[in-house]
Amino acid sequence: AQSVTQLDSQVPVFEEAPVELRCNYSSSVSVYLFWYVQYPNQGLQLLLKYLSGSTLVKGINGFEAEFNKSQTSFHLRKPSVHISDTAEYFCAVSDPGRGSTLGRLYFGRGTQLTVWP
């Protein structure tokens, strides 16, 4: 089974400041990597994903993430945040292998990003 670690449970920042949300995973094999955002009382919305190719992935709302295989990390970044970015962010890993784990997502515990004016 995969393991996903989001070290920061809460990240407070001021508006227009840069932000980085950290995500590390445990796997020695190829994985798919995802970042999701969840607003209060809503489901999850995909921000971006890494499947293969370029290690720098750009997503919606100005977010980007960089896949680092040697450090098994997939940190999410945004150069300038807005108050509307306040939400819970989840990192997830998918096992692209076959069998019963195919397509299953393993989630981190989430990081609450709060943007202050």
Add this chain to the structure above:
Amino acid sequence: GAVVSQHPSRVICKSGTSVKIECRSLDFQATTMFWYRQFPKQSLMLMATSNEGSKATYEQGVEKDKFLINHASLTLSTLTVTSAHPEDSSFYICSARDHGGSYNEQFFGPGTRLTVL
């Protein structure tokens, strides 16, 4: 993009009653759907994997007789919480995997808030 709906979005019921939650893929066929449970300020916990036309696969510790899952068609899966108790109160989220997609991405529903009195 692919859309997944859940109904109802919010339900309040008395202890001992059963509650059915529907998960529908609106514009794609989903042979596999996933059911998650989310406690406040926590991550998503996979409860079961639902495969169209076959029995669901439950995660360890999830009572299959209490959380009945039916995936009768390629666009509909239902989760029935039988004899609900206050400890079953939670946010239930489903996701559907698009097998027509390039890598089996999961799309999430908006969630169902269950409150058992």
